[in-house]
Amino acid sequence: xxxxxxxxxxxxxxxxxxxxxxxxxxxxxxxxxxxxxxxxxxxxxxxxxxxxxxxxxxxxxxxxxxxxxxxxxxxxxxxxxxxxxxxxxxxxxxxxxxxxxxxxxxxxxxxxxxxxxxxxx
Numbered sequence: 001x002x003x004x005x006x007x008x009x010x011x012x013x014x015x016x017x018x019x020x021x022x023x024x025x026x027x028x029x030x031x032x033x034x035x036x037x038x039x040x041x042x043x044x045x046x047x048x049x050x051x052x053x054x055x056x057x058x059x060x061x062x063x064x065x066x067x068x069x070x071x072x073x074x075x076x077x078x079x080x081x082x083x084x085x086x087x088x089x090x091x092x093x094x095x096x097x098x099x100x101x102x103x104x105x106x107x108x109x110x111x112x113x114x115x116x117x118x119x120x121x
Contacts, residue, residue: 035099036060039107042093047112048086055093055109056081062097069094088115 025032039057042048058078059065065072067082074080084093093109 031061031099031101033061034101034103035062035097035105037062037065037095037097037105037107039095039109042109042111044109045111046109047114049114049116051086051088051113051115053084053086053111053113054081055084055095057095057107059097061099063100065095065097067093067095086111086113088113 037057037059039055041056042053055067057080059074059080060078062074062078065074065080068084070082072080072082089112091111091113093111094106095109096104096106098104
């Protein structure tokens, strides 16, 4: 570096610093975005015919997931599931994921349990 002019050394140093910053931002992009939450089942507005409902989905970059206020432990790949007992009629299910910085994401599902009475005859 002793034989290069000062401006060339400055450009090389600046390029190197920009490259480091871009790399750090690329690696940290998922953490900067926060948690990602999706619900696979049930669909919003679904009508179910049994009182037992298995709510399942995926939460990436999350340290905790809660379904209706109950803590759920996601697997390493982010998948989670939780069994609920739904009362007859209209129900709202809130699913909340939280990342390690305290940022949360909430998805709400509305379901309707249509209790059917079967008569023997």
